[in-house]
Amino acid sequence: MSVAVGSQGMGISLAEEEGRAVVRGFRTLANGVLNPAQQAGVQLGDVIMSVNGMDVTSFQQTIGLLKKPAKVCRISELVD
8 A cells, every 4th residue: 555655754653563563553633634544544453564565574674664755655564
Protein backbone atom coordinates (compact mmCIF):
# COMPACT_ATOMS: atom_id res chain seq x y z
CA MET A 1 0.00 0.00 0.00
CA SER A 2 1.10 3.56 -0.58
CA VAL A 3 1.10 5.99 2.33
CA ALA A 4 1.36 9.73 1.68
CA VAL A 5 4.01 11.24 3.90
CA GLY A 6 2.87 14.51 5.44
CA SER A 7 4.87 17.18 7.21
CA GLN A 8 4.71 15.07 10.39
CA GLY A 9 5.40 11.72 8.74
CA MET A 10 2.89 8.92 8.24
CA GLY A 11 1.31 9.28 11.65
CA ILE A 12 2.13 5.87 13.12
CA SER A 13 3.78 4.71 16.32
CA LEU A 14 5.82 1.54 16.05
CA ALA A 15 6.97 -0.90 18.69
CA GLU A 16 9.59 -3.60 18.44
CA GLU A 17 8.18 -7.09 18.84
CA GLU A 18 10.27 -10.17 18.16
CA GLY A 19 12.70 -7.93 16.28
CA ARG A 20 10.07 -6.56 13.86
CA ALA A 21 8.26 -3.20 13.62
CA VAL A 22 4.61 -3.47 14.67
CA VAL A 23 2.04 -0.65 14.42
CA ARG A 24 0.93 0.20 17.96
CA GLY A 25 -0.70 3.61 17.58
CA PHE A 26 -1.70 6.51 15.36
CA ARG A 27 -1.08 10.24 15.64
CA THR A 28 -4.35 12.13 16.04
CA LEU A 29 -4.95 14.96 13.60
CA ALA A 30 -7.17 18.00 14.07
CA ASN A 31 -10.91 17.70 13.49
CA GLY A 32 -10.88 13.91 13.54
CA VAL A 33 -9.20 13.66 10.13
CA LEU A 34 -7.53 10.30 9.55
CA ASN A 35 -3.75 10.48 9.30
CA PRO A 36 -1.97 9.26 6.13
CA ALA A 37 -1.38 5.72 7.42
CA GLN A 38 -5.01 5.27 8.45
CA GLN A 39 -6.19 6.64 5.10
CA ALA A 40 -4.04 4.01 3.38
CA GLY A 41 -5.54 1.19 5.48
CA VAL A 42 -2.76 0.55 7.99
CA GLN A 43 -4.20 -1.10 11.11
CA LEU A 44 -3.07 -1.62 14.69
CA GLY A 45 -1.04 -4.80 14.96
CA ASP A 46 0.22 -4.71 11.37
CA VAL A 47 3.80 -5.95 11.06
CA ILE A 48 5.83 -3.93 8.55
CA MET A 49 7.37 -6.40 6.08
CA SER A 50 8.79 -4.05 3.41
CA VAL A 51 9.43 -0.36 2.82
CA ASN A 52 9.60 1.05 -0.72
CA GLY A 53 10.08 -2.43 -2.17
CA MET A 54 12.87 -3.45 0.21
CA ASP A 55 12.14 -6.37 2.51
CA VAL A 56 12.90 -5.48 6.11
CA THR A 57 14.11 -7.97 8.66
CA SER A 58 14.58 -5.85 11.76
CA PHE A 59 13.03 -2.99 13.70
CA GLN A 60 16.14 -0.85 13.22
CA GLN A 61 16.16 -1.41 9.46
CA THR A 62 12.47 -0.47 9.24
CA ILE A 63 12.97 2.74 11.21
CA GLY A 64 16.02 3.67 9.12
CA LEU A 65 14.10 3.31 5.86
CA LEU A 66 11.03 5.14 7.16
CA LYS A 67 13.15 8.10 8.26
CA LYS A 68 14.43 8.71 4.72
CA PRO A 69 12.78 11.73 3.08
CA ALA A 70 9.91 10.77 0.78
CA LYS A 71 6.56 12.12 -0.35
CA VAL A 72 5.06 8.63 -0.62
CA CYS A 73 6.15 5.51 1.20
CA ARG A 74 5.16 2.07 -0.04
CA ILE A 75 4.83 -0.47 2.74
CA SER A 76 3.58 -4.00 2.86
CA GLU A 77 2.33 -5.47 6.06
CA LEU A 78 1.42 -8.76 7.61
CA VAL A 79 -1.95 -8.25 9.24
CA ASP A 80 -1.96 -9.53 12.80
